[in-house]
Amino acid sequence: MAGRNENSKRAVLEATSEMLSDATVQQLSIEAIAKRAGVGKTTIYRWWPNKSAVVIDAFMEHHLIHTPIPDDVPVREALVTHVTSLVEQYAGPGGRLVAQLIAESQYDEQILTAFRERFWNGRRAAVLELVKRGVREGELRDDTDAELMVELVYSPVYVRLLLGYRELDREFARAVVDAAFAGIAPATAKTSPGKKRARRITRS
Amino acid sequence: MAGRNENSKRAVLEATSEMLSDATVQQLSIEAIAKRAGVGKTTIYRWWPNKSAVVIDAFMEHHLIHTPIPDDVPVREALVTHVTSLVEQYAGPGGRLVAQLIAESQYDEQILTAFRERFWNGRRAAVLELVKRGVREGELRDDTDAELMVELVYSPVYVRLLLGYRELDREFARAVVDAAFAGIAPATAKTSPGKKRARRITRS
Amino acid sequence: MAGRNENSKRAVLEATSEMLSDATVQQLSIEAIAKRAGVGKTTIYRWWPNKSAVVIDAFMEHHLIHTPIPDDVPVREALVTHVTSLVEQYAGPGGRLVAQLIAESQYDEQILTAFRERFWNGRRAAVLELVKRGVREGELRDDTDAELMVELVYSPVYVRLLLGYRELDREFARAVVDAAFAGIAPATAKTSPGKKRARRITRS
Amino acid sequence: MAGRNENSKRAVLEATSEMLSDATVQQLSIEAIAKRAGVGKTTIYRWWPNKSAVVIDAFMEHHLIHTPIPDDVPVREALVTHVTSLVEQYAGPGGRLVAQLIAESQYDEQILTAFRERFWNGRRAAVLELVKRGVREGELRDDTDAELMVELVYSPVYVRLLLGYRELDREFARAVVDAAFAGIAPATAKTSPGKKRARRITRS
DNA sequence: CGATAAACGAGACGGTACGTCTGGTCTTGTG
DNA sequence: CACAAGACCAGACGTACCGTCTCGTTTATCG
Numbered sequence: 110m111a112g113r114n115e116n117s118k119r120a121v122l123e124a125t126s127e128m129l130s131d132a133t134v135q136q137l138s139i140e141a142i143a144k145r146a147g148v149g150k151t152t153i154y155r156w157w158p159n160k161s162a163v164v165i166d167a168f169m170e171h172h173l174i175h176t177p178i179p180d181d182v183p184v185r186e187a188l189v190t191h192v193t194s195l196v197e198q199y200a201g202p203g204g205r206l207v208a209q210l211i212a213e214s215q216y217d218e219q220i221l222t223a224f225r226e227r228f229w230n231g232r233r234a235a236v237l238e239l240v241k242r243g244v245r246e247g248e249l250r251d252d253t254d255a256e257l258m259v260e261l262v263y264s265p266v267y268v269r270l271l272l273g274y275r276e277l278d279r280e281f282a283r284a285v286v287d288a289a290f291a292g293i294a295p296a297t298a299k300t301s302p303g304k305k306r307a308r309r310i311t312r313s
Numbered sequence: 314m315a316g317r318n319e320n321s322k323r324a325v326l327e328a329t330s331e332m333l334s335d336a337t338v339q340q341l342s343i344e345a346i347a348k349r350a351g352v353g354k355t356t357i358y359r360w361w362p363n364k365s366a367v368v369i370d371a372f373m374e375h376h377l378i379h380t381p382i383p384d385d386v387p388v389r390e391a392l393v394t395h396v397t398s399l400v401e402q403y404a405g406p407g408g409r410l411v412a413q414l415i416a417e418s419q420y421d422e423q424i425l426t427a428f429r430e431r432f433w434n435g436r437r438a439a440v441l442e443l444v445k446r447g448v449r450e451g452e453l454r455d456d457t458d459a460e461l462m463v464e465l466v467y468s469p470v471y472v473r474l475l476l477g478y479r480e481l482d483r484e485f486a487r488a489v490v491d492a493a494f495a496g497i498a499p500a501t502a503k504t505s506p507g508k509k510r511a512r513r514i515t516r517s
Numbered sequence: 518m519a520g521r522n523e524n525s526k527r528a529v530l531e532a533t534s535e536m537l538s539d540a541t542v543q544q545l546s547i548e549a550i551a552k553r554a555g556v557g558k559t560t561i562y563r564w565w566p567n568k569s570a571v572v573i574d575a576f577m578e579h580h581l582i583h584t585p586i587p588d589d590v591p592v593r594e595a596l597v598t599h600v601t602s603l604v605e606q607y608a609g610p611g612g613r614l615v616a617q618l619i620a621e622s623q624y625d626e627q628i629l630t631a632f633r634e635r636f637w638n639g640r641r642a643a644v645l646e647l648v649k650r651g652v653r654e655g656e657l658r659d660d661t662d663a664e665l666m667v668e669l670v671y672s673p674v675y676v677r678l679l680l681g682y683r684e685l686d687r688e689f690a691r692a693v694v695d696a697a698f699a700g701i702a703p704a705t706a707k708t709s710p711g712k713k714r715a716r717r718i719t720r721s
Numbered sequence: 722m723a724g725r726n727e728n729s730k731r732a733v734l735e736a737t738s739e740m741l742s743d744a745t746v747q748q749l750s751i752e753a754i755a756k757r758a759g760v761g762k763t764t765i766y767r768w769w770p771n772k773s774a775v776v777i778d779a780f781m782e783h784h785l786i787h788t789p790i791p792d793d794v795p796v797r798e799a800l801v802t803h804v805t806s807l808v809e810q811y812a813g814p815g816g817r818l819v820a821q822l823i824a825e826s827q828y829d830e831q832i833l834t835a836f837r838e839r840f841w842n843g844r845r846a847a848v849l850e851l852v853k854r855g856v857r858e859g860e861l862r863d864d865t866d867a868e869l870m871v872e873l874v875y876s877p878v879y880v881r882l883l884l885g886y887r888e889l890d891r892e893f894a895r896a897v898v899d900a901a902f903a904g905i906a907p908a909t910a911k912t913s914p915g916k917k918r919a920r921r922i923t924r925s
Numbered sequence: 926c927g928a929t930a931a932a933c934g935a936g937a938c939g940g941t942a943c944g945t946c947t948g949g950t951c952t953t954g955t956g
Numbered sequence: 957c958a959c960a961a962g963a964c965c966a967g968a969c970g971t972a973c974c975g976t977c978t979c980g981t982t983t984a985t986c987g
Contacts, residue, residue: 114937114978135420138968149939154970205419211475212416216339225476254488260478261492264468271415271475272429274464284458288465288493321959342947353960358949522952522963543828546942557965562944619883620824623817624747633884662896668886669900672876679823679883680837682872692866696873696901726932726983752973761934766975 113156120146121153125167130202134164134209161213161220168206169227174198178235184243185290191235192262193282199270200277208270233259261289324350325357329371334406338368338413365417365424372410373431378402382439388447389494395439396466397486403474404481412474437463465493521564528554529561533575538610542572542617569621569628576614577635582606586643592651593698599643600670601690607678608685616678641667669697732758733765737779742814746776746821773825773832780818781839786810790847796855797902803847804874805894811882812889820883845871873901 124146128137139160143150157163176198178191199207207228214221236259243249265285269277328350332341343364347354361367380402382395403411411432418425440463447453469489473481532554536545547568551558565571584606586599607615615636622629644667651657673693677685736758740749751772755762769775788810790803811819819840826833848871855861877897881889 117938133420139970140968143939147939149937149941150970151940151972152938155937208419212419215412215416215475216337221477225478229476229478256479257488257492260469260472261465261489264472265464267475268464268468268471271419271471272433273425274429274433275460284461285465288461343949344947347960351960353962354949355951355961356959359959364948525964541828547944548942551965555965557963557967558944559946559966560964563963616827620827623820623824623883624745629885633886637884637886664887665896665900668877668880669873669897672880673872675880675883676872676876679827679879680841681833682837682841683868692869693873696869729933750973751975755934759934761932761936762975763935763977764933767932 114152117146117148117152118156120148121156121163122167122170124148125163126171129164129167129206134161134206134213137164139163158219159217161210161217162223164206164213165210165220165223165227168203168210172203172206174203174207176232176235178239180242184239184246184248185286187239188236188262188286188289189283191239192266192286193279195232195263196266196277196279196282199266204270204277211267211271229263232263236262258289262286321350321352321356322360324352325360325367326371326374328352329367330375333368333371333376333410338365338410338417341368343367362423363421365414365421366427368410368417369414369424369427369431372414376407376410378407378411380436382443384446388443388450388452389490391443392440392466392490392493393487395443396470396490397483399436399467400470400481400483400486403470408474408481415471415475433467436467440466462493466490522560525554525556525560526564528556529564529571530575530578532556533571534579537572537575537580537614542569542614542621545572547571566627567625569618569625570631572614572621573618573628573631573635576611576618580611580614582611582615584640584643586647588650592647592654592656593694595647596644596670596694596697597691599647600674600694601687603640603671604674604685604687604690607674612678612685619675619679637671640671644670666697670694729758729760729764730768732760733768733775734779734782736760737775738783741776741779741784741818746773746818746825749776751775770831771829773822773829774835776818776825777822777832777835777839780815780822784815784818786815786819788844790851792854796851796858796860797898799851800848800874800898800901801895803851804878804898805891807844807875808878808889808891808894811878816882816889823879823883841875844875848874870901874898 121142124142125137128142128145137160139150139153142148142160142163143153153163157166174195176191176195179187182190198204210220210224210228214224233256237255240249240253240255240258244251244253262285266277266282269275269281275281325346328346329341332346332349341364343354343357346352346364346367347357357367361370378399380395380399383391386394402408414424414428414432418428437460441459444453444457444459444462448455448457466489469485470481473479473485479485529550532550533545536550536553545568547558547561550556550568550571551561561571565574582603584599584603587595590598606612618628618632618636622632641664645663648657648661648663648666652659652661670693674685674690677683677689683689733754736754737749740754740757749772751762751765754760754772754775755765765775769778786807788803788807791799794802810816822832822836822840826836845868849867852861852865852867852870856863856865874897878889878894881887881893887893
């Protein structure tokens with residue numbers, strides 16, 4: 110039995126990676142990747158179901174985004190650090206690629222799944238951990254909805270990435286984290302919201 | 314331009330609209346639209362720069378999403394109503410289409426612009442107005458960052474739409490609005506956050 | 518309606534014709550023809566069902582074989598002249614091509630039909646005419662089976678062409694015609710063959 | 722040493738033989754043969770240079786055509802018997818295969834050689850023998866061109882096989898042999914043809 | 926009788942070409 | 957005389973096989 114040739118795999122991912130710096134995912138073609146990698150098209154189709162799968166793998170190998178979460182500072186600051194570095198990386202070429210992967214996901218359930226598993230879930234887990242610490246150390250309310258927290262913190266980043274609505278910068282990162290921690294109702298409000306808020310924000 | 318072409322235009326948009334109920338934007342082809350509309354390909358290219366532009370127009374004509382914002386209830390409730398109806402519409406077939414338009418936007422600046430102008434800005438303006446009212450009526454702090462508010466409220470909706478991370482439902486709509494209004498730090502906190510929060514959340 | 522572009526057609530046939538001088542029909546590819554002709558593959562597939570059809574057309578336009586049949590000499594001599602010139606042309610590059618067309622015919626009924634109609638039937642008709650004259654002028658027996666005559670005269674030529682069994686030359690052309698006219702039984706034979714022959718050779 | 726595995730060889734030929742009843746030589750692929758035979762492609766390439774070689778071997782083993790030539794009847798009748806049985810076999814599925822082998826021969830000199838050696842030469846030798854007997858026993862003229870005889874008798878059969886010009890049947894077999902023995906000039910002719918014929922028909 | 930080297934099955938590899946599809950442009954005949 | 961109809965060039969799609977090339981795994985002498 111033959112077994113997979115690691116050289117081919119590497120060549121494909123490398124070629125893809127290189128080409129992605131000049132072209133969009135849509136512009137890439139399996140044919141061009143194969144030619145650039147010096148590999149038969151069949152070899153690509155043998156190991157990947159489609160173009161986006163190749164792109165995801167290439168991205169994971171060469172463009173991996175590292176977003177450290179310090180654990181020796183208050184949770185809020187740790188989050189700011191984390192989101193800031195995420196934002197900074199998404200502001201570069203890697204961001205365009207991630208946006209395109211999300212685009213491809215709209216047409217292929219498998220890409221969507223892969224994207225969620227390889228990008229979203231990793232970060233989500235880190236934030237969940239962080240929230241747990243925050244609760245433990247009293248920095249967050251006991252009934253904090255951690256999952257919602259994940260979405261509150263990341264969603265604006267992804268929307269800016271996708272819609273280019275406004276700049277992806279550190280200011281923005283801090284504002285988002287602050288908002289997630291604070292809310293914007295008048296600090297003096299003594300009305301029901303105070304209580305309701307706690308209830309509402311908790312998700313089953 | 315001859316009167317004749319209004320018919321063609323309408324036929325194209327109608328054909329596109331019909332076909333979109335069975336197919337993704339990617340699956341549509343100018344060729345197929347032309348055939349179904351009984352129109353020459355040239356005619357389409359004369360009036361629209363590309364497929365996505367046709368789709369946007371078709372969507373605006375036939376699938377328009379209405380998300381009322383009541384003005385006789387507290388801002389927070391008005392927002393909940395608004396986001397809830399948005400979420401409900403995005404949970405249906407219209408949502409899939411919007412997601413695909415965002416996807417197409419990643420590959421064409423013009424689509425992105427069109428999308429922002431026709432979808433995002435409309436809602437954004439409504440929310441800005443609402444925030445203004447909230448400030449005026451004392452329901453929101455004077456220094457509320459209205460633009461940030463827009464993002465805080467909509468982003469999680471779009472991210473769930475695109476990543477299908479969790480269900481798009483009314484629970485979620487309310488939770489998101491509540492979060493935007495509240496924040497999740499301990500209610501009893503007397504620390505700096507109180508003041509810092511105000512400063513931080515304000516954007517220059 | 519658009520209507521066929523004569524330039525494209527000509528370019529395809531010319532390219533095919535040129536390439537056929539260096540390559541076998543099997544070695545030709547639609548892709549290569551399209552490239553050489555500066556034409557889209559689609560255009561070829563639009564007008565011809567397959568490679569062999571293109572080759573037949575190209576051959577008819579550029580390599581056509583002319584085999585005159587004089588009508589002012591005895592039928593036998595006219596036939597010798599005709600077969601000789603056929604043989605001489607088949608001995609050249611045109612012969613290889615005809616052989617390959619017969620080969621292709623084994624895999625495609627349409628090619629076979631086209632081949633018979635465009636090559637075989639033309640010659641056959643000429644020989645039938647000739648036989649008619651021969652009978653009229655008393656050079657051939659009244660009951661001559663003209664169709665059989667066609668086969669007797671051409672078959673050995675085609676078999677030598679295909680099997681390369683022996684040289685295709687003028688000697689051979691004359692021998693074949695003579696044989697068709699003569700037979701090889703002893704001239705002195707007084708046996709039944711004389712009569713039977715007449716009956717047998719006539720086909721219903 | 723491992724030694725050649727006769728099982729593999731047999732399996733390949735058997736698989737080929739079976740597949741040939743449903744498919745043309747062109748449609749067969751080494752890959753399919755290997756799979757059907759439960760054999761590695763390498764094994765096939767080790768023992769045969771190409772597809773046609775496998776087909777020839779398979780044909781020789783399973784579809785061999787037997788065409789008896791009786792030696793106790795006049796040569797003419799013996800020939801009729803022989804050609805009749807040849808014609809009858811070629812009218813069946815074996816004929817299609819032989820035609821395809823001739824087709825393949827146009828693209829590969831080795832196939833042509835193999836075909837001539839294994840099919841043509843055998844029959845040719847038998848006919849040569851027969852002609853020798855005919856001359857010895859006075860049934861044929863001394864100067865009979867035996868090689869030409871071979872071609873005269875077989876060519877029409879092969880041409881009908883390849884071009885499907887008309888039916889391959891016993892009528893035809895007899896007509897061809899008669900023609901070879903007789904010629905078609907008027908029986909009463911006392912002119913030169915009688916002598917010329919003899920001269921002409923003799924080949925150096 | 927156990928080592929050893931061939932031939933073996935499996936199947937991955939770099940390639941070529943297939944026939945189809947769509948994109949975006951150009952051409953033509955018709956209503 | 958505008959426009960539907962559709963032909964045009966271009967080139968990617970995903971598939972089928974090509975002939976070569978490892979891979980372990982039989983096997984079947986021969987040392």
